[in-house]
Amino acid sequence: MPGGHTQTLRPFLWRASKLYPDTEIVSRDHDGISRTTYSEYAGRTAQLANALDDHGIEHEDRVATFCWNTERHYETYFGVPSMGAQLHTINPLLPDEHVRYIVDNADDELIFVDPSLAEKLAGAAEGAEEFDGVDFVVMGDEGVEALDAPDYESFLDGHDTEYDWPDLPSDQPAGMCYTSGTTGKPKGVEYTQSMLWSHTMTTLTPQGIPMEDDDVVMPVVPMFHVNAWGMPFTATAAGSKHVYPGPSPDPEDIAMLIEEEGVTVTAGVPTVWLGLMEYCEDNEVDLSSLDRIIVGGSAAPKSMIRWFDNRGVEVLHAWGMTEMSPIGSVSQLKSDLEDAGYETQLDKRGKQGIMVPGIEYKIIDENDEEIAWDGEEFGELHVRGPTITKEYFERPEANEEDFEDGWLKTGDVVSVDPDGYIQIVDRAKDVIKSGGEWISSVELENAIMAHDDVSEATVVGVPHEKWQERPVAFVVPAERADRDTLEEGIMELLRDEYPKWWLPDAIEYIEEVPKTATGKFSKKDLREQYSGDRLLAGNTPDEAAPGQDD
Amino acid sequence: MPGGHTQTLRPFLWRASKLYPDTEIVSRDHDGISRTTYSEYAGRTAQLANALDDHGIEHEDRVATFCWNTERHYETYFGVPSMGAQLHTINPLLPDEHVRYIVDNADDELIFVDPSLAEKLAGAAEGAEEFDGVDFVVMGDEGVEALDAPDYESFLDGHDTEYDWPDLPSDQPAGMCYTSGTTGKPKGVEYTQSMLWSHTMTTLTPQGIPMEDDDVVMPVVPMFHVNAWGMPFTATAAGSKHVYPGPSPDPEDIAMLIEEEGVTVTAGVPTVWLGLMEYCEDNEVDLSSLDRIIVGGSAAPKSMIRWFDNRGVEVLHAWGMTEMSPIGSVSQLKSDLEDAGYETQLDKRGKQGIMVPGIEYKIIDENDEEIAWDGEEFGELHVRGPTITKEYFERPEANEEDFEDGWLKTGDVVSVDPDGYIQIVDRAKDVIKSGGEWISSVELENAIMAHDDVSEATVVGVPHEKWQERPVAFVVPAERADRDTLEEGIMELLRDEYPKWWLPDAIEYIEEVPKTATGKFSKKDLREQYSGDRLLAGNTPDEAAPGQDD
Structure with missing residues (x-):
């Protein structure tokens, strides 16, 4: 059968260690900054592989990390x-019962754990049969008794710095x-060798997040979060210098690493960069080495993009999912927008961007x-490509829900504009289905929160016998608000911007929007509470369907 | 089994037509310049697919081209x-018997032929049973009677401009x-969908030949020659404008297309650029749009690199093989060479470069x-990666010779320098094996041709009973040369530069170096003639082996 050699990560490690033996890998850790080189890194990686062999780890065994x-x-x-x-890679911020479920479901053989997380992991593991047979190694130079765990340096010690890396199949x-x-x-979600190879390639293109051998790459996005958006792999393929910011870096640490290591590209969620902006306003920070910041997880406010533009730093939106290895789109500016005004460009750059080559949507x-x-129109985004998984691990019922004819x-x-930029309008489970059309809960929320007397607001779809669902707004009034006139004030605001059938059937005052463990609005609770407590009555307008008033 | 969606060419066509519907594809043809857009192109491509369906072409059938x-x-x-x-893609410059062999071996169903090549193809096909059952379509708007061939426009005419592109496996x-x-x-050599996807990706990286949506890409390298080095695919993935230079473009055509279409990147063998340089010296040509020229096939002389540098055009060496889809290495300058002097940089850029990410060597x-x-040292280059074929089509004996443990x-x-740049020293079949070590025939040839009184020279290894092979030089003296003293003059030159065991055992004067059909030195003829005619005798020094005098 014709075909090429398999697609694996091996050539990237090989390339960096042969072509850039002296390029540095810098790491902030509990005991300060450490430095190594690709050449030493390759040796230690070989030691690790030999140590894993010795430990009895075999092909297709799962080895986990619980680390920064x-x-x-x-x-x-x-x-x-x-x-x-x-x-x-396990997310150490998960509640213990999730950690237990995950370790058991993945059948992990061995877990590498950061010293600062050893206690938490020991707590999750204690007396839990999900952890039966799991071994631990502590990522430091001291073991941890509670886990009966040797330290990583002893685990590696004495092992050969060469390893005969096997020829693996693409679908390993x-x-x-x-x-x-x-x-x-x-x-x-399982990533095969080929998916990681492909992701490295699609993101390395000029249409993705290109990197070169003079880049200094600092992933602030956690390495337990979908391979830190693949950056450790991409930076290795490019022969870039790496900077790892270590456990719980605060804005000062991030600023220091950018300044002292000459970081050119970094990545993380907006909160991180808001923190850095604030720190920079109060302290003298030299951002001159920094060329671009990759922002994902949630949208960067335009004010943030402007702030960094003024300092010569490009903020690039990226959008992706765990199921996508993870990067799908990047908000690179198309060349025909180069002559568009700054505000138009900002509108485009504020969106989630365009899929990298090789991905269809x-x-x-x-x-x-x-x-x-x-x-204008919106709908659910479907994607397909070689970096996108075809299934969940042992979850046939979830597969049926989330995959269709090869599409995720x-x-x-x-929505998607004529230039191909997508903009996230809502989550499919939160969008309100009214009379066969969709209403964006997020748009309504943002509009309501723009009212001066509103402190927080969320909009959910509640069941309706005629229209399927209708929007109900839950509003936390500001302290100064006049609760008697606020409702009408909000409705007025909305009437100016949206068709009648988008307007909420009711506005309810609440003291606080319920939140999930990760701080997101928990609409589920409100939806259940509202539909359980009361049924929507005559408040619904007759024209609560599209096409009747616009 | 876990994994991502298959790797195919489809997303590239989709991407260009959706994101860049108005970007142009410009083509010089027999009747002048034509223009179309990605949007129209996608429609015509769908028409072609529908027409092929109608013609009875099925999955895995072979459809050939004989075109510019x-x-x-x-x-x-x-x-x-x-x-x-x-x-x-068939090379129309091949002798008829090769064309017949190829069409038969590939079992082509249909051949698209350029009008200017129809006569040649008809000649090759006439009375040849290898062409039994092969149909023809002429790439123009007039059919050709000798081939009983309709014209391409009629072939497409009336077919739907939409096509439901199938979901193909990666190894198709x-x-x-x-x-x-x-x-x-x-x-x-067969290219699977995955190999072409992978090649598009590895060459699109900054380490390869990156392209963007404001590039204007003109492949002068023929499209029958390993997919024009993959550029039509890469340019499509990037959404670049295409310029096709048509049948037998001369330097004037190339200069005109660069000027009028704003070409930013072009590619071809050195001869093309030598022709352009000459034309530019005699005519006013505006090369200001041109950013880079990809040179392959044989090495660009440093004088050419300098000439284009002086005009703000970067000459980038690329090296590859039909078996590699084809690009392996590109002579991108590593960032730590940015501060090296121009001459050092020129030395590096004059080499064949560094393999793109994903390829091991x-x-x-x-x-x-x-x-x-x-x-300094040299040896045979072995490569492996997802863009490199694992076998020849139906040639097990050749496979045994050219593939080993997954390597080509x-x-x-x-040779390869500490920076990882490879430099081609010789072909393995031409390198002279003397006493267990290798002597580069190409190096000796270049050294001999540097002699003022030598017009042409080639060096071949001839069998030797003690040393296995020994070098013999065949020299075409310049007209002015004194043939009595020339031999000693050449030997003196070589003694200065090379160890004794490199020196030719004999220098023979000839009137002309025999050439192959493609103009390369045909060493085979000389080798056979020399070893048949005469045996080497006492001329060989005792120290005709390495390590004895250096």
Whole structure:
């Protein structure tokens, strides 16, 4: 059968160690900054593989990490998958019962744990049969008694710095990460060697997040979070210098690392950069080395993009999912927008962007039709490509829900403009289905929160006998608000901007919006409470369906 | 089994037509310049696929082209493989018997032929049973009677401009090209969908030949020659504008297209650029749009690199093989060479470069050992990666010779410097094996041709009973040369530069170096003639082996 050699991570490690033996890997850890080089890194990675062999780890066994962003964690990124095992990065912020479920579901053989997380992991493991047979190694130079765990340096010590990296098939499982769903059990996503190879390539293109050998790459996004968006792999393929910010870096640490290590590209959620902005306002920070910041997880406010633009730093939105290895789209500016005004550019850059080459996407409306690329209509984003998983690990019922004819149904509701930029409008489970059309809960929320006398607001769809669902707004009034006139004030605001059938059937005052463990609005609680307590009555307008008033 | 969606060409066509519907594809053809857009192109490509369906072409059938670089040829690049068939690009410069062999061996169903090549193809096909059952379509708007061939426009006419592109497996054969070996029958190389996807990705990286949506890409390298180095695919993935220079473009055509279409990146063999340089010296040509020229096939002389540098155009060496889809290495300058002097940079850029990410390479000497990366030692270059074929089409005996443990033995003898840049020193079949070590015939040839009184020279290894082989030089003296003193003059020159055991055992004057059909030195003839005619005698020094005098 014709074909090329398999696609694996091996050539990236090989390339960096042969072509850039002296390029540095810098790591902030509990005891300060450490430095190594690709050449030493390759040796330690080989030691790790030999140590895993000795420990009895075999091909397709799962080896987990419970760690921050450090150089040692990066050693597992190549050492584990390239010796034939599967690297399972566990989110140490998960509640204990999730950790137990995940370790059991993945059947992990061994867990590398950061010293600062050993106590938490020991707590989760104590007396839990899910942990039966699991061994531990502590990512430091001291073991931990509670886990009966040797330290990583002893684990490596004495092992050969050469390893005969095997020739693995493309479909060999190489990585694994669980989605932290707000409902139900976490779902495991496996990354094959080929998916990680492909992701490295699609993101390395100029249309993705290109890196070169003079880049200094600092992933602030956690390495337990979908391979830190693949950056440790991409930076290695490019021969870039790495900087790992270690456990709980605060803005001062981040500023220091940018300044002292000459970071050119970094990545993380908006909160991190808001913290850095604030720190920079109060302290003298030299950001001159910094070229671009990759922002994902949630949208960067335009004010943030402006702030960094003024300092010569490009903020690039990226959007992706655990199921996508993870990067799908990047908000690179198309060349025909180069002459557009700054505000137009900002509008585009504020969106989630365009899929990298090799990924196809379509947006499907309530009636299973593709929507127009007009920036107005919206529907659920479906994606397919070699970096996107075809299934969840041992979850056939979830597969049926989330995959269709080779496409992943992302659960994100988006619009797409004529230039191809997608913008997330809502989550599919939160979008309100009224009379066969969709209403964006997020748009209504933002509009309501723009009212001066509103402190917080969320909009949920509640069941309705005629229209299927209708929007109800839950509003936390500001302290100064006049609760008697506020409702009408909000409705007035909304009437100006939206068709009648978008207007909420009711506005309810609450003292606080319920939140999930990760701080997101928990609409589920409100929806259940509202539909359980009361049924919607005559408040609904007759024209609570589209096409009747616009 | 875990894994991502298959890797195919489809997303690239989709991406360009959706994101860049108005970007142009410009084509010089027999009747002048034509223009179309990605949007129209996608429609015509769908028409082609529908027409092929109607013609009875099925999955894995082979559809061939016998064409120049035109927009219509580019339509077959996506239309044929994306409907499930296999695109076989035939080199129309091959002798008739090779064409007959290739068409028969590939079992082509249909051949698209350029009007200017119809007569040649009809000649090759006439009365040849290898062409039994093969149909023809002429790439123009007039049919050709000798081939009983309709014209391409009629072939497409009336077909739907939409096509439901199938979901193909990664290992589906998508392309095919024959190596034009100097000895033996041409060998077929098949490209799977995955190989072409992977090649598009590895070359799109900053370490390869990155392209963006404001690039204007003109492949002068023929589209029958390993997919024009993959550029039609890469340019599509990037959404670049395409310019196809059509049949036999001369320097004036090339200069005109660069000027009028704003070409930013172009590619071809050195001869093309030497022609352009000459034309530019005699005519006013505006090269200001041109950013980079990709040079392959043979090495660009440093004088050419300098000439273009002076005009703000970067000459980038690329090296590859038919077996590699084809690009392996590119001579991108590493960032730590940015502060090196211009001459040092020129030395690096004059080499064949560094493999793109995802490809591994090693250099193996006569004793099957990896050589040092010191820029001095040399050995045969072995490569492996997802863009490199694992076998020839139906040629098990050739497979045994050229593939080993997953590596392709390239047949190129190279040195590699500490920075990882390879430099081709010789072909493995031409390198002279003397006393267990290798002597580069190319180096000796270049040294001899540096003598003022030498017009041409070639050096071949001839059998030797003690040393296995010894070098013999065949020299065409310049007209002014004194043939009595020339031999000693050459030997003196060589003694200064090379160890004694490198020196030729004999220098023979000839009137002309025999050439192959493609203009390369045919050493085979000389080798046979010399070893047949005469045996080497006492001329060989006792120290005709390494390690005895250096």
